Amino acid sequence: MKKKVQYLLIIAAVAAGVAGPVAYFGGRQGAAPTAGPAAATAAVPQLQPELQALLANYRKIIVLLADEKSLNDGERKAANQVGQALFHENLERLARVQTLLGQAQALPQSQRDAADDALLSYIESSAELFDADRLAFREVLISLQKLAAADQTLPAIKLHKRVSEDLAALEDIEKQYDKELSGIFGRFETRAIVPKRERWEDYIAKLRKLYSREQIMKDYGVIVPYPDPPKTAEQEEQGKEIFGNTLPPKTVVLTFDDGPHGTYTEEVAAILKQYNVPGVFFQVGQNVGKLDAQGKQTLSKNAAESRRLIDAGHTVGNHSFTHAQLSKQKGEALYGEIANADAMLKAADSRRSQLFRFPYGARNAEGMAVLSKLGLRSVMWNVDSLDWADPVPSSIANRVLTTLGKEQRGIILFHDIHERSVKALPMVLDKLIADGYSFAGWDGQAFKVAQGSRPEPEKIAVSTGYANSYAVVIGINDYQKWPKLQYAVQDAKAIRDTLVNRFGFASERVFTLSNGEATRNNILAVFHDKLADARLNKDDRIFVFFAGHGATRQLSSGRNLGYIVPVDSDPQQVSVDAIPMTDLQNIAESLNAKHVLFVMDACYSGLGLTRGGGNTAFLRDNARRMGRQMLTAGGADQMVADGGPNGHSIFSWTLLQALGGKADLNGDGLITATELAAYVAPAVSSVSQQTPAFGSLPGSEGGEFVFQLPAEAEFLSAQSSQLSPEAIAMNSKLDSGRNQQADGNTVVIKNLQGGEQKIAAPKPVDASARQLAQRANDKGLQLYKEKQYAQAEAAFTEALKYRPDFGLAANNLGFVYYKQEKYAEAARWFENTIQIDTSRAIAYLNLGDARMHQGDNDKARKAYSSFLELAPNHASAGYAREQLKKL
Template identity: 85%
Template sequence: MKSKLMIAAAVAALAGAALTLYRHQPPTAPLATTAAAVPAVQPELQALLANYRKIIVLLADEKTLSDSERKAANQVGQSLFHENLERLARLQPLLAQTQALPPAQRDAADDALLSYIESAPGLYDADRLAFREVLLALQKLAAADQTLPAIKLHKRVSEDLAALEDIEKQYDKEISDIFARFEARAITPKREKWDDYIAHLRKLYSLEQIMKDYGVIMPYPQPQAAAAPANKEIFGNALPPKTVVLTFDDGPHGTYTEEIAAILKQYNVPGVFFEVGQNVGRYKDESKRLIDAGHAVGNHSYSHALLSKQSGDKLYGEIANADSALKAADARRSPLFRFPYGAHNAEGLAILSQLGLRSVMWNVDSMDWADPVPSSIANRVLSTLDKEKRGIILFHDIHDRSVKALPMVLDKLIADGYSFAGWDGQDFKVMRGAQPEPEKIAVSTGYANSYAVVIGINDYQKWPKLQYAVQDAKAIRETLVNRFGFDSERVFTLSNGEATRNNILAVFHDKLADARLKKDDRIFVFFAGHGATRQLSSGRNLGYIIPADSDPQQVSVDAIPMTDLQNIAESLNAKHVLFVMDACYSGLGLTRGGGSNAFLRDNARRIGRQMLTAGGADQMVADGGPGGHSVFTWTLLQALNGKADLNGDGLITATELAAYVAPAVSSVSQQTPAFGSLPGSEGGEFVFQLPAEAEFLNAQSTQLGADAIALNSKLDSGRSQQTDGNTVVIKNLQGGEQKIAAPQPVDASARQLAQRANDKGLQLYKEKQYAAAEAAFTEALKYRPDFGLAANNLGFVYYKQEKYAEAARWFENTIQIDASRAIAYLNLADARQKLNDSDKAKKAYASFLELAPNHPSAGYAREQLKK
């Protein structure tokens, strides 16, 4: 009961504070009396109530929250509270306008307003407390008018205020199951239980959604490492693998420190600058600029003396005086210390502990203080890291050669996938700017080179012409090259008249043979065209693919039997081969390989020869999919876009591909796709590695058309109906049935989980599933609160739903995470424009142009600045 009373008291306090501030608003000059202003009262009242309810939801859950969650909830509650203060200020002149209307309009407007407060359906007693300030303002306006209608209005409002006092008293005392009735007034108190009211509000709002709308997502709890003692030294070999800290000693320097900082900004990586106290006095503005840029500034003694040979006041002064100089330059200095030359004694460490400083050593010495050759400095750092695999790197920002060597080091480290850690106030952690712009991946896990044969035939000489095949082949080629990093010179494409029997066989026998395939290569084969089935005298069916020059009367002579493709597949010196045939036939042999718990390791050793076909004998390939594709290839493209990653590990195996495509296609067509392993397979799986999506959503981001969205919805729905848990039943290559189970989810880091959630959000956004996309981007930010990509994308989902204030908050969050991200400024400007905040919009457009003057949207931004 005590918690209920505390919440009620908090609600009353909020209302009282709002009233106090409201009463101190300056008098408003009379406005023109127009009926047009009257309708604006109702939306403001509804918004006032919504914010009031959200504050209660935040307060109701307060005791169940952690300290960090409580702090965030309070911040959001304050935002809601101040929004209502601004709303009350806007309501005052609107109410004054209402009272200045002609009598009939005024009386109708007053009655509508009070009827809503007194008896609107769905309002609880506690809801009406939100309108007390509105009633007081209306009472004051009525008191200033001595006409009979005004006197009646004053009486009605006074009775409503008295009823509100009764309501508040009921929530200020112990709540009973049965209440005595009071004399009826315009507002009849129902005196609901407070728990009922809270339960009602929780149906309307969730604490998580309220906080998210105001730019706050609470991250998933992370395991906390034991805190190191304040005086424990930090060493580079304690960092995670492939992680480095860039440190720069002996500055600040009048020229080179600024140049080093510019390079770090260009590469978007953090640094730690250990500064000499006597230099700080000369260049204190430089220290402030470094901190403003997100770098850490630490103590490197006052005069760069050899502190291991000093003691007493002199030793203390070297450390303390430098710290005072750093604090004078900028109080945000970091509590980090580096002993000159790395030399110290026990007394020096004790002084650091006394002053709250920590010693930071290094394990990778660039020797830039001695080596005059930049390339030699870079090679020394890189070779040392090749052995150490991680480390704190020692540079000096007082040498020109250090400036020249730094980009060489950064280029190589970024290419090798290193992360860059910065000081977060307590420890060195990987910072947001550590990742380079994503590049196309070259190969999937365990592959050396990737080859493909892509064939599409529409214009048959003697068979019926097709509409979809060439377009399908073109889309598959683009997906292989642009999404999965296949070298375009290793993707052999044949279209229409090029795809004769001789040319098709020549690709396999000659071009792939000339490529000198290695045992760790992979080959993807796609065929879109006619297929046929011929029954042999033995009764066995034999499937064929039909080249462009084939004669329907001579199938056994000038078509290509699947047995030939099987033989070719077995003869190719490649680890994995996958045939995907957008044609219908039967008559293929099948062998199945077993699964493995250690999939990636075992898969690298097993040969794989697999095939996925669009359907069986006597089935027509369904045309008429979106974009001029067949239904089968359209579904295949959606699968490769990420939908076939059934266990969320960032990999799509051939089995997962079949498990998604086969039931989805059969649910919307008469086709029954088949899948299996060909003779010679040892159970290996062809694997696609999904690239990490890096699209910052904006006004130019593409979305699927209505026909594509409708078909995808049918595909997903149909597949789910044919799936029993993670198991699906599909045809094998012999026409029988087989069960396929999706692999189990694998363990992943928070960063990987965040990326996968973001990628899922992009899929959903393209299909205009905004609520689901919002949930996916939210999930990404729970795993990784500093994920600027997901923050921007969440903001844009809000923008597409016309929730512009919420969108603006998340674009602002994106900029706080990564101030160099130009597109976030453009998105923020558009959101501000929608909110009619032209000054802030223009400021954001200007920032966008400053960062990206040659962006495709630069012309649009310049036009907005002219308005």
């Protein structure tokens, strides 16, 4: 009986012009090929796309709801949401179809008869349709029947009879699906529609080959996020409110209230950076921006400080809009204090956290209920510095340390609006570090300490531990006595730009020599003089890149010795005026820097390198070990291939792609020298005669040179650049060649003595949902640039599963749809982006473009106008104004 009720609901949905959970049947037999929808609608061409779209939506609803009982609550809610959208689209589409059918009946008799016959033949016997598909056209047939009934001519009477028989056949199809699924039924010879009785499960299987539930929902702007991980017992005990007494022993969280301040917040952040510890900043909404009477937001200059804090790895939380005592507030006033501040922080940076601190710690049940409604969590403290009252920095520090001496853990309350707090903070940090305390940061779910970890005051970068970064970049095309090269200078320039613009090397610390500047004396002077004058310290790193000729000379002992060739070297005097690699080894050992990496776009042999080892506690261990490593383009007597894209050698092009993110083999946001070699070496050897080599110089202690990949922040738009067809083709070959030679993350490559070695990327580290989302977005951008739209769409989808409020990924997913000319889907995701972050101007511009392609000029005009209002001086403002003139 339950099954019968469900079926009646399905029929009711079909009668409304859209199917409920009806689905596909299997093998068709005995169906003769007939005219398709194009022939069926030749007289009224607009009818064809409407019928096809009607059927497509019908099928999509079937896929969405076919196994609804197996879905969890979140998936069921999302499926129903999209199903409703599809349902209402079909209602609008049916109205248009009815109008078009009326137009067809107004045609001359011969054309009208031909159109009716073609349309009915398609519905009755098209090989494209299964029985359950025909139920999608029930309302179409009813409309046609009504039109025929209004005409008393003989052709109209015949049409009415034929349509009536088809509708009767549909009733039989409906009844047959309510019987035993395995039943076999005979033909109804008197009817044009002959039911084949395909099995329901087969019909479902066929539809799922055409559509997936996830794709249908995503096309309609809905992605079901990954479920939250189960709460620990500790989290269950503390509920939604977080207290410092639940932290592990000797663990603290540093929190700062009442900012952002125009001066002191930046000073606090600088101290935290110096000590390599995280902080949580609870900010007052009105310090970030203003709200007018209509609720419109205007960000202040302090909003930039919020963004800088998040960029630096800190957490920004909500401290109400005006710092009112919320325990005395209720109703709309209470809700507005919390919600308006959250909206303002979100406008400043969508990455703001869900943490909230009640001003004065004053809270009530209604306030806690508002937090629950808005998805926020209350954070209290158990160590109060009283810096708001105590004017003496040393007294503030002593109070914190004394309280921690008793508590042994806790959330410390500071304020980033007082000079005395800034002065007290280093006193507290010095003592806590000396006493072995760890510092926890917010990972999106809980306060956690980074693995391995106690801060070291000398370190600056959280992940790599480097203080200053230096580079020596050399490129030589115009040799005086050696054959001239084509691409070396271009390679060197691109590497320099990557170091400065992507990895943050200070331009004054990147020493560049090109062509005539790259004499033997000048090259050695850079190492002996400029790097010496820089007064390197133990936490610095040095990157050396050379693009030019290399040479290998066999010594009387039989050992090979490699040389780099300066611009003024004589081929007959290599041992005198070229620079032997042994000199570079000695220079590397003498430099007072933690890690040095040589990358040589030339071919050598005889460097006598050895491999360094890895460690599970990689970054922490790596910070202690000296590293001296080298990657070369090939071995002795090999020619460097200059046929790479965009005027680069193959080796340098591959190196640039590796540094662009492809060499992050374990997805942890870091590229080690080993990962660089593991990507570059097999990729280059797969497309050229070169066999790049890699190893550690004698004296290395196993340390690894590390690049930290910046988080990509590009909102894709029509101005976003993509690679040339030549570059995309080369990257495809490189990736394919690398993958063919890799066993997981392990590859076999050459050392510079000609032997083979296995190298592997370090294991992935634990990552928060926020980090995983960012990495997925970064991967999507990389794929977009290579015009791999399907893969980019999957990557941006993954990012949104981890972070449903990730406006950057939402916009980028929309633009991937836009590039594939799926303008309706693109518009939905641009609108989602705007809902996530109302201040994101580029999403309005993209939305305007999508609406123009849809022919919706009013909505396009509104979107372009909003873009210009938010960003009147944007580089694309002129383009937006031109588009408005066209509307």
